[in-house]
Amino acid sequence: MKKNIVLFILFILPIVAYLFFASGINSFAKLPTITKNIPEINSWKTLDDKPVALNGKITILGFIGQDVKKYKGNFFNLYEKIFDRNKNFKDFQMVMILPDGTQEQVRELQKDVTSLGTQAGWNFVFGSPEEISSFYHSLKLVGNLDAKLGTPNVFIIDKKRNLRGRKGHDKKGKPEYKEGYNTKFVSELYNEMTDDVKIILAEYRLALKKNHNATKELLSNEK
16 A cells, blocks of 8 residues: 555656646737737837837836835845846847836946846936826726826736736636736735736747747758
């Protein structure tokens, strides 16, 4: 009896675990699209006067607004729970949108958060209030920016400039809709956004793997 239990643990459980996680990968491609083909932002510039593009990148998009200090704590939460876990994925970036005139506040913020680690992959871009309002409106969100053009929510944008989130029903069958993730609440970042970012990253890893295998098959057929 004991021998059978040992054999089960050594051989059967790993297979069951593999099948469980392998089947989970299929669900990774099912994070719904909330808004398709949002506008590009490469006309806006960073502190270094460089453009930033959404196309071809998995982007965490935020709107800090005129009061940068108000969201300082949220910035720390987002860095630790989301950015730090995914910073080595080369096509992953953070883009924070602010009104012109907040550049000096952002420089001070960058000084404060240097203790967290690298800021490579973090981008602060600046536009006019009118441009920011128009762009935010194009996302077709339920929530609104505050009077200073800020929101604690951040949004997941895929490589094709689609806003992704939760829409439909959760695992318990209850109606669910989530267009953004509140950076004020660590629990929401950790329990919900972390999983949804994993879904998007797994989706593109799977696509890369399929493309790689297709290329290998094509090359082998040409020989």
